[in-house]
Amino acid sequence: MTTTTTAPGPGIAKVDTTPIDNSGRDTKAGWLFSAPFLVLYALFLIGPVLVGLVISFFNTATVKNDLGEFVALENYTDVLGNLDFWKSMWHSTLFTILTVPFLVVLPLLAAIFASRISRNQWFYRIAFFAPYVVPSASVCLIFSFIYAPESGLFVKALDLVGLPAPDFLGSTNGAWLSLTILTVWWTFGFNFVLYTAALQEIPEETYEAAAIDGASPWQQMRSITVPLLRPTISLVLMLQILASLKVFDQIFILLQGGPNLSTRPVIQYIYDTGFTTYRGGYAAAATMVYFVTLVIISAVWMLATRRRGADA
Amino acid sequence: MRGSYTRRNFLAMGGGLSLAGLLSACGSPVVTSLTGGQPATADVIFWHLFGGGDGENMATMVDTVQKTTGHSVESTLLSWGNPYYTKLSLAASSNRPPDVALTHLSRLPTLAQAGLLTPWSDTGLGQLGVTQDKFTPAAWEKATIDGETWALPLDTHPFVLYYNEALAKQAGLLNDAGDNLVDISGQERFVEALTELKKASGKYGVTMPTITDPSTVWRWFYTVYSGLAGPIVSDSGTEVTVDDDAMNEAFAFIQSLTQELGLMGGSVTPDLAKQQFSNGDAGFLLDGVWNIALYRDVKDLKFNMVPIPALLGDKPVAYADSHALIIPKSSARSAEREGYAEQFIQGILGQSAVWAGGGHVPAWLPVQESAEFKALSPQKNYVDAAFNAVYDPAGWYTGAGSDFQNQMGGVISTVITGATKPPNGTSQIKRALRQFASTNAPVS
Numbered sequence: 001m002t003t004t005t006t007a008p009g010p011g012i013a014k015v016d017t018t019p020i021d022n023s024g025r026d027t028k029a030g031w032l033f034s035a036p037f038l039v040l041y042a043l044f045l046i047g048p049v050l051v052g053l054v055i056s057f058f059n060t061a062t063v064k065n066d067l068g069e070f071v072a073l074e075n076y077t078d079v080l081g082n083l084d085f086w087k088s089m090w091h092s093t094l095f096t097i098l099t100v101p102f103l104v105v106l107p108l109l110a111a112i113f114a115s116r117i118s119r120n121q122w123f124y125r126i127a128f129f130a131p132y133v134v135p136s137a138s139v140c141l142i143f144s145f146i147y148a149p150e151s152g153l154f155v156k157a158l159d160l161v162g163l164p165a166p167d168f169l170g171s172t173n174g175a176w177l178s179l180t181i182l183t184v185w186w187t188f189g190f191n192f193v194l195y196t197a198a199l200q201e202i203p204e205e206t207y208e209a210a211a212i213d214g215a216s217p218w219q220q221m222r223s224i225t226v227p228l229l230r231p232t233i234s235l236v237l238m239l240q241i242l243a244s245l246k247v248f249d250q251i252f253i254l255l256q257g258g259p260n261l262s263t264r265p266v267i268q269y270i271y272d273t274g275f276t277t278y279r280g281g282y283a284a285a286a287t288m289v290y291f292v293t294l295v296i297i298s299a300v301w302m303l304a305t306r307r308r309g310a311d312a
Numbered sequence: 313m314r315g316s317y318t319r320r321n322f323l324a325m326g327g328g329l330s331l332a333g334l335l336s337a338c339g340s341p342v343v344t345s346l347t348g349g350q351p352a353t354a355d356v357i358f359w360h361l362f363g364g365g366d367g368e369n370m371a372t373m374v375d376t377v378q379k380t381t382g383h384s385v386e387s388t389l390l391s392w393g394n395p396y397y398t399k400l401s402l403a404a405s406s407n408r409p410p411d412v413a414l415t416h417l418s419r420l421p422t423l424a425q426a427g428l429l430t431p432w433s434d435t436g437l438g439q440l441g442v443t444q445d446k447f448t449p450a451a452w453e454k455a456t457i458d459g460e461t462w463a464l465p466l467d468t469h470p471f472v473l474y475y476n477e478a479l480a481k482q483a484g485l486l487n488d489a490g491d492n493l494v495d496i497s498g499q500e501r502f503v504e505a506l507t508e509l510k511k512a513s514g515k516y517g518v519t520m521p522t523i524t525d526p527s528t529v530w531r532w533f534y535t536v537y538s539g540l541a542g543p544i545v546s547d548s549g550t551e552v553t554v555d556d557d558a559m560n561e562a563f564a565f566i567q568s569l570t571q572e573l574g575l576m577g578g579s580v581t582p583d584l585a586k587q588q589f590s591n592g593d594a595g596f597l598l599d600g601v602w603n604i605a606l607y608r609d610v611k612d613l614k615f616n617m618v619p620i621p622a623l624l625g626d627k628p629v630a631y632a633d634s635h636a637l638i639i640p641k642s643s644a645r646s647a648e649r650e651g652y653a654e655q656f657i658q659g660i661l662g663q664s665a666v667w668a669g670g671g672h673v674p675a676w677l678p679v680q681e682s683a684e685f686k687a688l689s690p691q692k693n694y695v696d697a698a699f700n701a702v703y704d705p706a707g708w709y710t711g712a713g714s715d716f717q718n719q720m721g722g723v724i725s726t727v728i729t730g731a732t733k734p735p736n737g738t739s740q741i742k743r744a745l746r747q748f749a750s751t752n753a754p755v756s
Binding site for chain 2: 059060061062063064065068071082084144145148149150151167169170171172254255256257258259260261262272273275276277278279280282
């Protein structure tokens, strides 16, 4: 450590008053700079949420201009008592359970691997990150070829080594397997970049010191890399849980929520009821229930990590 | 520094110029999106959902109509099914719809009941000679709701049987003239024919998409079921009228083809179905007439299309839908533009012969009854299907690409793949239907 903190003496305290006076102006400039974002945020996020909250109490049709008949809490009781809604909530949760472990651990290993490579590191970084920039529609198209029964790449490959291929698109278990493989391959890159950035923050000297003290690479990883990455791992885990719970694209494009709606995530349920069958009010109520669930998960997580932070 | 451009000046000027450019035409989309008017980038703005061969035919028709009427047309292709209807209905309900749009007649009730359409009687189409007597009666009737006609039918497109001529001949299924199949109606004869075809192809008797394509499996199932019983819902979709025995029997039949009898693949994606029929791995294909373009260009494939024969019941069923043209209601549209829209519709209907090239049976009788169309093969084989068409049962939730078709198709798929037993399939269908039927309809 080269920096040392010392208690400020009386002389220093005097000098420190100037920045405090400045802070009023800084705040104003800060607000001004944030204004474009705040306006858009209010217009396109807060506004719609409020509109959604209002129409969730009406039998609003997406195809009509008026709010429709006031139904008080009927939409909410319908949503909470609807088996299809809870099934779709479970599908989103199951997807999260299936994908999060892979998407938190594998990118970490890949990032450590890439950071240890001394030559052509850029190539590995690009290779790991590249799939992330492919649009969801293209990814799903490619994988629908790969998963195709009888003629698909996976089926042929498994055939070659004499293994029975699962019904990737036609059975529920096969569909979850397909989605997990697709999603891990596709979204892996984002977390990889977060880990790579965090790894570069760890000063080289720490490793040097450890190496001089005779620590093996495995010990270095366990005692230096992982502990110093803990805030990043925690961040990635939270972002990943929220991202996985919001799944829609790949399930909708690859399987339309099938087979027999056994993979339909809650966002697709909302889309199907709100836009396909035009039940705007009902879909708004479903959205609110889902929204509250996400807020609760985030809040629990924040409290948990804050407490752990305070303990440490 | 005097007189020189600063970066700020330059940006301000550039911004001002581009803003002026955007605002210069008062019909420009940027302005209309702010003022709530309708963009007027062409005389007629037309939305449709046709890709592939149909898309090309539609483009040809639009081009011809542009030339004959002298009005410019901007035609926009949106992706088929849900996304299309979502955009169309939201554009119409926020009062900026296209001037003319395409719809499936099975999706018409909701659009009409939500008050989003101009009825035929309020248009000048009658004076232009676009009248009831010139349309296939079944299609016109389907376009009429509560005494008003809301759409002008363009075609009827049934779900039919494609057959590979070489394999059918090998299996002894061709008639003496060689231009049609021998009589294979009835479950027994149909299964026999498939068994022979399976021998001839070495793989399967028949193919069709059975997974990831709920609409197609729904069409197949409803074709079979409708041979035994009436609509599965009635009273505008508020009452479930499933005949349990008929549904169990229909499920058992379609499951037996893929499972016990092995005459058809159980898990077949649309791509695989296309491959199997193109390569001669299956002698029959169950599909809509609109896919004719997919197979016409396949080298060395000679095929023909015929109505699906009677299977479980006595009478053949032609499950079908119709494309139709509508004028969405817009208070901002001038009488002049309304006139352009009507001329456009008249022109497109007049081009029905081009449209028939895509496998559809034109609803416009002057073309359907012309010698030119009557000579068109294989379209002439299934003209009758247009007159006996069975559409989706009427209801606010049914129709092409609807959530209803997705849910029904989902259940049916699992029966076909063998994952669900027929009676369970029936109870799942009924459960889903009861839920739809008991829901507050968004429009009525």
